[in-house]
Amino acid sequence: MGGCSPSARAVIRGLLFAAALLLAPAAAQAQHLIYALPGGVSADNISTPNGFAAPAGIFYAGVSAHSEPRAGDALDALAIIGAGTGSISSAIELSLVVSDVSALSGEFITAKWHFHDETARSPAVAVGIEDITASASHSATPYVAATKTFWDTSARSAFLMRKTVSLGFGGGRFHRRLFGAASVSLDSFSKAIAEYDGQGVNVGVSVSEHLTPRAVAVLVLAYQDLVRPDQHALTMSLAVAWHR
Secondary structure (H helix, E strand, C coil), X not given: CCCCCHHHHHHHHHHHHHHHXXXXXXXXXXXXXXXXXXXXXXXXXXXXXXXXXXXXXXXXXXXXXEEEHHHCCEEEEEEEXXXXXXXXXXXXXXXXXXXXXXXXXXXXXXXXXXXXXXXXXXXXXXXXXXXXXXXXXXXXXXXXXXXXXXXXXXXXXXXXXXXXXXXXXXXXXHCCEEEEEEEEECCCCEEEEEEECCCCEEEEEEEEEEEECCXXXXXXEEEECCXXXXXXXXXXXXXXXXXX
């Protein structure tokens, strides 16, 4: 965050460190993490898309602070606002991302269309495109993603009761490779997440909290690239979604 004062940076670093201690070190590349907030609610993915999208009446906003491994672990941040339209079974989600909050620059638009509902036998499916005009990256990122949820109704608690698996294929930042993610419930409010984003393995923890009956906040902590030490990046992201 080039525009932040030293005291502000110290506060942010302290928040990141405290959250990491409380919720266990987790991870992800913040530039990619923000794409994992469909409706700002589903924290089953870290940096990869899933098969769902926000329908009409859902709005969300989020901010993500992250370390920069190629810049001496200096901190940076990005922000997102978005909304859904259409029915639940044919939802179209649009969002605006500011990739450099300190300079209020690097804006780009993303879109996703959820066109197939999840059933007992088939996954939810969506197609989308990130950075549609390639204004903040070398090229746009088209993709297709599918997500299936599995429930263990015999479980005595929420621990491991809910599991999700996502799989997709995309161009752009995915380099025409497969990507995928899996999550498991730790309790009624948190999940553990592991994913492959086409380049490396990321792990994380998400925690959600209902603010009102029509609003929810989601915190995601993550580490990106476990197998490539020179690419490790710590991320803390906070999003709020609400229904009008």
